[in-house]
Amino acid sequence: MGSLAAVLRHPDDLYPLLKLKMASRQAEKQIPPEPHWAFCYSMLHKVSRSFALVIQQLGTDLRNAVCIFYLVLRALDTVEDDTSIPTDVKVPILIAFHRHVYDREWHFSCGTKEYKVLMDQFHHVSTAFLELGKGYQDAIEDITKRMGAGMAKFICKEVESIDDYDEYCYYVAGLVGLGLSKLFYASGTEDLAPDSLSNSMGLFLQKTNIIRDYLEDINEIPKCRMFWPREIWSKYVNKLEDLKYEENSDKAVQCLNDMVTNALMHVEDCLKYMSALRDHAIFRFCAIPQIMAIGTLALCYNNIEVFRGVVKMRRGLTAKVIDRTNNMTDVYLAFYDFSNILKPKINKNDPNATKTLSRVEAIQKACMDSGVLNKRKSYIIQSELRYSSTMIVIFFIILAIIFSYLSSTRASK
Ligand code: D9A
Numbered sequence: 001m002g003s004l005a006a007v008l009r010h011p012d013d014l015y016p017l018l019k020l021k022m023a024s025r026q027a028e029k030q031i032p033p034e035p036h037w038a039f040c041y042s043m044l045h046k047v048s049r050s051f052a053l054v055i056q057q058l059g060t061d062l063r064n065a066v067c068i069f070y071l072v073l074r075a076l077d078t079v080e081d082d083t084s085i086p087t088d089v090k091v092p093i094l095i096a097f098h099r100h101v102y103d104r105e106w107h108f109s110c111g112t113k114e115y116k117v118l119m120d121q122f123h124h125v126s127t128a129f130l131e132l133g134k135g136y137q138d139a140i141e142d143i144t145k146r147m148g149a150g151m152a153k154f155i156c157k158e159v160e161s162i163d164d165y166d167e168y169c170y171y172v173a174g175l176v177g178l179g180l181s182k183l184f185y186a187s188g189t190e191d192l193a194p195d196s197l198s199n200s201m202g203l204f205l206q207k208t209n210i211i212r213d214y215l216e217d218i219n220e221i222p223k224c225r226m227f228w229p230r231e232i233w234s235k236y237v238n239k240l241e242d243l244k245y246e247e248n249s250d251k252a253v254q255c256l257n258d259m260v261t262n263a264l265m266h267v268e269d270c271l272k273y274m275s276a277l278r279d280h281a282i283f284r285f286c287a288i289p290q291i292m293a294i295g296t297l298a299l300c301y302n303n304i305e306v307f308r309g310v311v312k313m314r315r316g317l318t319a320k321v322i323d324r325t326n327n328m329t330d331v332y333l334a335f336y337d338f339s340n341i342l343k344p345k346i347n348k349n350d351p352n353a354t355k356t357l358s359r360v361e362a363i364q365k366a367c368m369d370s371g372v373l374n375k376r377k378s379y380i381i382q383s384e385l386r387y388s389s390t391m392i393v394i395f396f397i398i399l400a401i402i403f404s405y406l407s408s409t410r411a412s413k
């Protein structure tokens with residue numbers, strides 16, 4: 001129902017949503033016949049629908065390598081997240097995981113729902129991994145080794161300083177950026193991107209997720225997950241969980257705005273990383289999650305709802321982002337437009353207002369300096385804000401067709 005109401009409010013979501021549905025149907029038909037590849041691609045679709053589609057459009061070799069890389073990372077994540085595993089069992093597994101991916105006999109049951117299936121049938125992932133080219137295997141093993149060691153370090157270490165925060169995000173997301181840059185390079189279509197830019201691609205996505213998922217993480221049972229750095233939240237409250245209580249709303253929003261301002265630091269590096277990409281499929285694979293992230297940050301900024309539930313971009317907008325992201329002009333326009341949504345929300349009494357404004361203006365300047373903005377009106381916002389009358393007409397025509405079809409079938413019965 002929610003989605004129908006959303007379409008009624010945004011009728012121009014309909015077409016992109018239909019295209020997304022068709023594309024995912026199409027993608028599911030393309031699942032390879034071999035049992036281990038079939039398992040890997042069906043698992044990929046289960047754990048991340050929209051992202052799986054973006055992976056699907058990569059070239060065959062790279063697609064298989066990214067699919068396996070994604071599942072190995074999800075498995076590592078599942079071990080890290082499973083609070084029922086004692087630390088003295090969990091740490092050795094995280095550190096040795098880079099060796100286990102080569103061993104089809106290795107098995108460790110943990111996690112819930114589809115992640116438990118991934119762990120219980122992980123031998124399929126190992127079989128597929130062993131079929132990848134050596135360059136891809138080496139890149140995946142190297143990143144898995146460094147991420148496992150980093151995760152093990154933070155099992156018993158809290159995220160205190162902003163440096164801890166950047167270090168933790170480097171281990172669980174920055175290294176994913178580095179790994180993908182290595183896979184793109186190994187596929188022979190891209191130069192090897194500088195680590196600093198690859199790291200920023202990961203940190204911008206991870207920090208957006210950590211901000212968006214505050215309430216889900218703090219309410220995690222049995223042990224809450226605390227990724228917000230004490231150096232930031234201790235300026236507003238005495239305990240991180242205090243941010244969720246009604247009486248601390250003003251302080252909570254100020255702390256949220258501080259976290260969003262921190263995440264905006266990585267945007268210019270991400271724009272540099274994406275503007276250097278040559279391959280269209282790789283470009284879309286990298287740009288779509290980044291646009292989702294700036295959209296989510298614009299939504300979360302100064303928004304008390306982050307402490308009341310999970311604030312997410314609606315599926316229609318996700319469909320539009322996937323449908324309309326084809327080149328760097330689209331990226332500059334999207335970052336410019338979403339910054340324009342965030343900017344008017346900056347209230348001058350916010351302790352970080354000046355810093356937030358300067359970061360937003362730096363982002364908009366980077367987009368303006370690209371020289372592409374004056375050519376085109378806007379990426380999504382215009383269509384967001386004004387209901388295109390044509391869309392409403394088309395919507396009712398489709399409705400009329402459906403009714404006449406339904407009434408004619410009922411009449412013929
Ligand atoms: C990514 Cl192989 C991720 N993460 C994401 C997804 O995008 C990045 C996990 C594994 C892989 C890739 C990603 C995509 C393209 C280029 C990248 C990159 O770097 C150059 O990673 C940095 O979020 C997870 C990390 C952030 C931890 C890296 C996008 C994704 N989005 C979810 C939506 C969501 O809300 O999580 O998975 C989805 O679409 O379901």
